[in-house]
Amino acid sequence: MNPEYQDMFAPLTLKNGIELKNRLVMAPMTNSSSNNDGTVSDEEVDYYARRSKGVSMVITATTYVTPNGKGFPNQFAADRDAMIPSLSKLAKRIQGEGAKAILQIFHAGKMSPIDLVPDGDVVSASDVPADREGAAKPRTLREEEVEEIIEAFGETTRRAIEAGYDGVEIHGANGYLIQQFFSPHSNLREDKFGGSLEKRMTFPLAIIDKVQRVVKEHADESFIVGYRFSPEEPETPGITMDETLHFVDVLADKELDYLHVSLMDFFSKPRRGVEDLDKTRIAHLLETIGDRVPLIGVGSIYTAEDAKLAFNTGIPLLALGRELIIDPDWVQKVAEGREDEIVTEIDKEKQEELVVPGPLWNNIINTPGWFPGV
Numbered sequence: 001m002n003p004e005y006q007d008m009f010a011p012l013t014l015k016n017g018i019e020l021k022n023r024l025v026m027a028p029m030t031n032s033s034s035n036n037d038g039t040v041s042d043e044e045v046d047y048y049a050r051r052s053k054g055v056s057m058v059i060t061a062t063t064y065v066t067p068n069g070k071g072f073p074n075q076f077a078a079d080r081d082a083m084i085p086s087l088s089k090l091a092k093r094i095q096g097e098g099a100k101a102i103l104q105i106f107h108a109g110k111m112s113p114i115d116l117v118p119d120g121d122v123v124s125a126s127d128v129p130a131d132r133e134g135a136a137k138p139r140t141l142r143e144e145e146v147e148e149i150i151e152a153f154g155e156t157t158r159r160a161i162e163a164g165y166d167g168v169e170i171h172g173a174n175g176y177l178i179q180q181f182f183s184p185h186s187n188l189r190e191d192k193f194g195g196s197l198e199k200r201m202t203f204p205l206a207i208i209d210k211v212q213r214v215v216k217e218h219a220d221e222s223f224i225v226g227y228r229f230s231p232e233e234p235e236t237p238g239i240t241m242d243e244t245l246h247f248v249d250v251l252a253d254k255e256l257d258y259l260h261v262s263l264m265d266f267f268s269k270p271r272r273g274v275e276d277l278d279k280t281r282i283a284h285l286l287e288t289i290g291d292r293v294p295l296i297g298v299g300s301i302y303t304a305e306d307a308k309l310a311f312n313t314g315i316p317l318l319a320l321g322r323e324l325i326i327d328p329d330w331v332q333k334v335a336e337g338r339e340d341e342i343v344t345e346i347d348k349e350k351q352e353e354l355v356v357p358g359p360l361w362n363n364i365i366n367t368p369g370w371f372p373g374v
């Protein structure tokens with residue numbers, strides 16, 4: 001291995017005592033390739049196995065905790081016990097290749113397509129439609145329904161434990177229900193779940209508490225609980241960097257095993273809300289978090305050099321998303337001093353060799369600008 005890159009292969013021990021073999025993880029990526037009954041497909045399992053050899057943790061595509069939380073066609077399900085064998089199959093293949101298997105859990109809220117949820121009943125914190133063409137006006141969740149969804153995050157965590165996962169990641173990012181509750185754009189509630197910044201934290205914090213209680217009850221302390229968030233929203237009003245730093249300050253004391261920021265560009269800078277707009281979002285976050293909990297950074301890391309520059313910021317863990325689709329051997333190549341052989345653009349002729357399920361492959365090659373090489 002090139003000594004310049006050896007730090008990213010240093011093990012990291014999480015708060016719960018679990019050792020990660022290196023600092024590189026697979027980012028959660030929805031693949032829309034599960035079976036129609038909500039079970040994971042063989043194609044999908046093979047896709048994960050192909051990418052689980054080098055990284056220390058694989059965070060799965062997000063899965064939904066209630067039927068009305070489904071966000072994508074052919075997304076795999078974790079909203080009922082009947083899905084446990086299917087979930088287990090995926091965990092075992094990931095672990096069989098040497099990585100920890102982390103199940104990402106979510107509720108899509110108003111981002112659910114109307115035809116994917118029972119009775120077309122799309123729900124959210126308030127009745128503010130998503131900022132996209134043709135978005136349905138969601139129905140405001142009643143307080144008791146909010147409590148039921150919090151319970152459902154606990155139930156899905158229990159299923160993840162029974163299915164043999166090493167942990168769960170609570171998906172509070174990318175505009176889905178948890179973020180909708182934290183957002184002043186989406187959450188206009190006047191009950192205990194809305195209003196001030198503190199009150200908008202109530203739903204995410206209640207989910208974390210619930211998940212942690214379930215873990216205490218059903219798993220041993222080695223079970224990992226992570227939390228993912230998006231730092232800013234473009235809308236006004238919308239989540240600002242300043243609000244996120246307040247939130248992250250609270251999250252850092254929640255005894256989570258890691259935090260995970262969702263970014264498309266690791267080195268991106270805040271839009272607004274902090275005095276120093278020249279400092280990257282990651283730098284602001286690391287300053288607030290200190291050494292209380294490890295942060296996973298992510299976003300457009302394609303080469304070993306990109307990763308080195310990212311680690312130079314002090315980030316303890318780095319997630320690779322698109323790059324692991326483009327080159328499933330990225331981590332092994334760096335480990336073996338073959339970083340020059342890393343492929344950084346998708347080769348449109350190599351679906352089979354890259355082991356990418358059909359629906360995901362079609363999304364990639366039909367969406368210009370999304371993946372380098374398309």
Ligand SMILES: Cc1cc2nc3c(=O)[nH]c(=O)nc-3n(C[C@H](O)[C@H](O)[C@H](O)COP(=O)(O)O)c2cc1C
Nearest residue numbers: 027028029030061062263264299300301320321322
């Ligand atoms: C195909 C695809 C699907 C994604 N699905 C999810 C998801 O299910 N959950 C999530 O938190 N982020 C999801 N993301 C965001 C990624 O986790 C990651 O933050 C983003 O791709 C930037 O990292 P990258 O430049 O390494 O790809 C997805 C991204 C892609 C490209």
